[in-house]
Amino acid sequence: MTVALGTTGPCQALSALRAPGNLRVIDAPDDAGGTLLLRWELSANDVAAGAPGDSSVTGYEIQRAQSPDGPFVKVGEVPPRTGEARDAQGLRDGVGYYYRVAAVRGESQAPSAVCGPAVPTGQWFHRGRVNTLVAVLVLTGLILYFIEHARRGRPVFIRKIAGLDAVDEAVGRATEMGRKVLFIPGSQDMDNVQTLAGIAILGRVARQTAQYGATLDVPVARSMVMVACRETVKEAYLATGHPESYRDDLVHYLTDDQFGYAAAIDGIMVRERPATIFMQGLFYAEALILAETGNSVGAIQIAGTAEPSQLPFFVAACDYTLIGEELFAAGAYLSREPQQLGSLKGQDLGKAVILVLLVIGVVIQTTGLFDFAALFVVQ
Amino acid sequence: MKRRVPLILTAVVGITFVVQFFIPHKPFSGLQNLLTDWVQIIFAFAIWLGALNLMKLSGESLYRRKKRWPYATITIACFVATAVVGLFFSGGSRFQDPGTPFDWIYQNMYNPLSATMFAMLAFYVASASYRAFRARNREATLLLAAGVLVMLGRVPIGDRLTGFLPEGYRLADLADWIMNVPNKAGQRAIMIGIALGIVSTSLRLMLGIERSHLGGRE
Amino acid sequence: MTGRAPKHGRPGAAAVGTTVAGAAVAVAERMLRIDRRWLFAFVTVAVSLPLFFNLQQHVAVTPEARGVRDAVAQLPPGAHVLLACDYDPGSAAELQPMTVTFLKQALSQRLRVIVMGLWPQGPPQADLALEEALRDPAVAALAPRYGIDYINLGFQSGNEVVIQRLGSSIPAVFPRDYRGTPIAQFPIMAGVRDFSSIAYVFNVSAGYPGTVEWVQFAGDRFHAHVGSGTTAVSAPLYYTYYPAQLTGLLGGMKGAAEYEVAAGFTGKAMTYMFSQSLSHIVVVIFILLGNLAFLLTRSRRPQP
Numbered sequence: 036m037t038v039a040l041g042t043t044g045p046c047q048a049l050s051a052l053r054a055p056g057n058l059r060v061i062d063a064p065d066d067a068g069g070t071l072l073l074r075w076e077l078s079a080n081d082v083a084a085g086a087p088g089d090s091s092v093t094g095y096e097i098q099r100a101q102s103p104d105g106p107f108v109k110v111g112e113v114p115p116r117t118g119e120a121r122d123a124q125g126l127r128d129g130v131g132y133y134y135r136v137a138a139v140r141g142e143s144q145a146p147s148a149v150c151g152p153a154v155p156t157g158q159w160f161h162r163g164r165v166n167t168l169v170a171v172l173v174l175t176g177l178i179l180y181f182i183e184h185a186r187r188g189r190p191v192f193i194r195k196i197a198g199l200d201a202v203d204e205a206v207g208r209a210t211e212m213g214r215k216v217l218f219i220p221g222s223q224d225m226d227n228v229q230t231l232a233g234i235a236i237l238g239r240v241a242r243q244t245a246q247y248g249a250t251l252d253v254p255v256a257r258s259m260v261m262v263a264c265r266e267t268v269k270e271a272y273l274a275t276g277h278p279e280s281y282r283d284d285l286v287h288y289l290t291d292d293q294f295g296y297a298a299a300i301d302g303i304m305v306r307e308r309p310a311t312i313f314m315q316g317l318f319y320a321e322a323l324i325l326a327e328t329g330n331s332v333g334a335i336q337i338a339g340t341a342e343p344s345q346l347p348f349f350v351a352a353c354d355y356t357l358i359g360e361e362l363f364a365a366g367a368y369l370s371r372e373p374q375q376l377g378s379l380k381g382q383d384l385g386k387a388v389i390l391v392l393l394v395i396g397v398v399i400q401t402t403g404l405f406d407f408a409a410l411f412v413v414q
Numbered sequence: 415m416k417r418r419v420p421l422i423l424t425a426v427v428g429i430t431f432v433v434q435f436f437i438p439h440k441p442f443s444g445l446q447n448l449l450t451d452w453v454q455i456i457f458a459f460a461i462w463l464g465a466l467n468l469m470k471l472s473g474e475s476l477y478r479r480k481k482r483w484p485y486a487t488i489t490i491a492c493f494v495a496t497a498v499v500g501l502f503f504s505g506g507s508r509f510q511d512p513g514t515p516f517d518w519i520y521q522n523m524y525n526p527l528s529a530t531m532f533a534m535l536a537f538y539v540a541s542a543s544y545r546a547f548r549a550r551n552r553e554a555t556l557l558l559a560a561g562v563l564v565m566l567g568r569v570p571i572g573d574r575l576t577g578f579l580p581e582g583y584r585l586a587d588l589a590d591w592i593m594n595v596p597n598k599a600g601q602r603a604i605m606i607g608i609a610l611g612i613v614s615t616s617l618r619l620m621l622g623i624e625r626s627h628l629g630g631r632e
Numbered sequence: 633m634t635g636r637a638p639k640h641g642r643p644g645a646a647a648v649g650t651t652v653a654g655a656a657v658a659v660a661e662r663m664l665r666i667d668r669r670w671l672f673a674f675v676t677v678a679v680s681l682p683l684f685f686n687l688q689q690h691v692a693v694t695p696e697a698r699g700v701r702d703a704v705a706q707l708p709p710g711a712h713v714l715l716a717c718d719y720d721p722g723s724a725a726e727l728q729p730m731t732v733t734f735l736k737q738a739l740s741q742r743l744r745v746i747v748m749g750l751w752p753q754g755p756p757q758a759d760l761a762l763e764e765a766l767r768d769p770a771v772a773a774l775a776p777r778y779g780i781d782y783i784n785l786g787f788q789s790g791n792e793v794v795i796q797r798l799g800s801s802i803p804a805v806f807p808r809d810y811r812g813t814p815i816a817q818f819p820i821m822a823g824v825r826d827f828s829s830i831a832y833v834f835n836v837s838a839g840y841p842g843t844v845e846w847v848q849f850a851g852d853r854f855h856a857h858v859g860s861g862t863t864a865v866s867a868p869l870y871y872t873y874y875p876a877q878l879t880g881l882l883g884g885m886k887g888a889a890e891y892e893v894a895a896g897f898t899g900k901a902m903t904y905m906f907s908q909s910l911s912h913i914v915v916v917i918f919i920l921l922g923n924l925a926f927l928l929t930r931s932r933r934p935q936p
Contacts, residue, residue: 306481330542346604528722
């Protein structure tokens with residue numbers, strides 16, 4: 036009587052361990068090199084649990100050598116019911132490697148036929164990202180075309196954005212009331228595009244405060260943002276002929292910590308009661324804390340963010356809100372520079388293209404013609 | 415020169431990063447990791463700029479007895495105390511380990527303060543909702559209805575109120591539908607617009623058309 | 633108050649009606665200008681009162697929460713799961729119960745839990761959650777051991793780049809655990825290479841980096857199975873990823889309570905749900921009263 040192992044049923048002899056078949060080894064596609072992909076057919080002793088047959092294989096061992104005669108060394112293992120593996124351990128590009136895959140059952144092994152030589156290489160283009168490349172080229176092309184179009188003096192229409200039209204009025208209000216303008220350029224760092232968009236608006240606001248003689252206060256949460264904002268504010272004061280009104284302390288650092296920053300700004304709002312508050316940039320949970328406190332001190336508030344989770348709070352608590360892409364359009368809207376307006380037009384055309392694709396996609400997916408959505412998967 | 419060098423750097427690095435997304439081959443594959451490491455190091459050193467500025471302003475407020483000098487005193491005292499405790503009384507490089515004095519400050523002072531600020535949102539949500547959810551016009555009424563339905567539907571009491579209705583028609587189901595259908599559609603639309611805005615702004619930055627972060631146009 | 637003699641013999645009926653209406657409008661106008669601190673007071677009572685009575689209520693489990701439970705439940709014993717704690721103490725009220733419940737479910741199923749964080753405060757929060765999970769009777773009975781059944785790899789800076797690097801090699805990103813011990817010394821990390829070695833990724837996130845990055849990099853690029861727990865304010869954003877890119881989604885305290893019910897490990901989220909329910913009701917009542925006041929005062933305003 037043979038001792039029963041695995042799940043072959045009681046008191047049945049184990050069948051001879053069979054090797055996996057049809058081993059193929061290829062260079063891993065779309066990578067930097069140094070990786071090979073192995074695929075094989077499962078051993079006859081590796082059927083699914085519950086299916087008729089022998090499922091006594093406990094795994095597969097991947098073995099590698101630099102010549103077909105060996106010596107083969109173990110470079111990895113995978114569990115049963117797995118028909119592929121990836122070897123990225125110490126492979127050199129341009130060097131041939133030989134593989135075999137052994138079905139394992141306890142101490143026994145049944146190796147497959149040797150396959151090779153397989154040579155790992157790096158690819159110069161990621162074929163799984165063709166769709167992204169096409170999208171980038173189309174969108175970039177549209178934006179560049181309309182930048183050029185605007186540069187040639189062709190007019191570009193842009194709709195009214197109430198929040199940006201209110202900037203002058205808001206700064207004027209602060210001047211009349213003799214109270215300061217508080218500008219908060221988001222709670223994140225210069226690596227975020229929203230912060231840069233906020234700083235573009237700060238430039239405009241700083242020009243207004245310089246011209247009207249209002250006091251500007253810009254508390255920031257990041258050192259690099261402090262440096263960039265100081266440059267922007269200084270240039271704005273210089274450009275409007277009021278260099279004497281500029282001080283470095285107009286822009287000052289508080290803390291990197293999210294809620295420490297919110298608490299410090301709340302303190303500034305409650306103590307100094309600014310007449311106008313701008314919140315332009317990326318905010319997270321501190322958004323509502325800032326907006327409600329600003330509302331409680333009676334300030335006019337103009338907010339803008341592209342963080343969708345915080346938009347409802349700004350809309351509820353502020354007088355004007357720039358929603359999403361309106362924040363990015365602010366620089367162009369306020370400066371009215373043709374090139375910047377042209378880029379907005381290109382962006383809008385890009386949105387139109389996406390709209391058309393959405394409609395086409397909905398129709399195709401609903402009718403089941405083919406898997407349209409698969410064209411947009413990015414690997 | 416002061417602006418030209420950053421503009422050239424921005425263009426070169428920006429375009430390189432776009433290109434490296436499509437080229438897996440070395441050296442492009444390692445660029446993102448490399449530059450991220452560099453950025454982390456630069457940001458770490460940059461923290462000193464901010465910290466020194468904070469201490470300078472707080473020191474000035476205290477010295478000149480400006481209106482907010484008590485708060486400046488607290489700022490300086492806490493900054494110095496935390497730094498000294500962390501550097502000299504918390505076991506050197508293992509200062510973050512549980513049981514150290516620095517960890518005590520973190521667990522017993524920083525954590526509760528942080529949680530308190532976050533908890534204030536509960537009160538501010540109430541006051542903001544009270545003010546904002548008014549049926550001024552059709553859209554505002556729709557917003558009001560959706561807000562009330564979701565607020566009630568997302569808590570178990572909402573189920574109690576409409577438990578007598580057949581499944582699929584209760585408040586919780588209605589709230590789920592609002593979240594899964596109109597909310598999802600609106601969020602996706604906003605996200606698409608934001609993504610396009612980011613692409614356009616990034617392109618303007620790389621091409622040097624957007625220069626506000628460098629002080630604006632010459 | 634018109635001064636005219638009443639027409640039908642009921643003395644002052646119009647006058648009384650006008651007085652009542654006037655009083656109502658006056659009350660409505662006061663209601664519209666109510667000091668926000670009254671709202672804060674009512675919310676305080678609504679949130680804190682239930683905590684003294686330890687009340688609980690039935691919580692219906694949504695498909696999104698069940699998705700997380702089911703994804704973990706179908707994993708075989710010994711499978712590796714990655715728990716990414718991307719939050720800080722400020723969000724712990726909502727997110728810590730999710731982390732604890734996940735750990736209880738995973739450890740009670742004898743899964744191997746690898747903890748890490750993209751936020752610096754995440755791993756300490758995970759340690760606190762592990763302490764709590766290990767005290768659960770169902771988990772304690774199995775006596776899980778550090779380094780064999782679970783491990784805390786700590787924090788790594790780099791945001792989404794870290795996730796990308798994990799896709800190449802987890803040991804390269806975390807050569808040591810949270811306390812500085814080389815991971816080669818821990819049996820749990822034997823054979824763990826990249827996302828192909830991880831059966832499930834559960835991300836508990838309060839913002840950036842968090843759910844979006846795990847979906848984009850771990851899920852879309854490396855085809856890991858990803859589930860997420862997030863704050864209630866962020867959850868609406870992530871419904872777009874369910875169910876194609878997220879196997880399950882827990883939103884806020886309610887999501888945590890649903891997960892506790894679904895997984896069978898009642899904890900703090902269930903306890904706190906009554907507070908949340910009452911506070912929602914208070915807010916809704918004030919909103920309705922505010923609208924009533926608004927409509928009353930609007931109807932009384934002179935027409936142009």
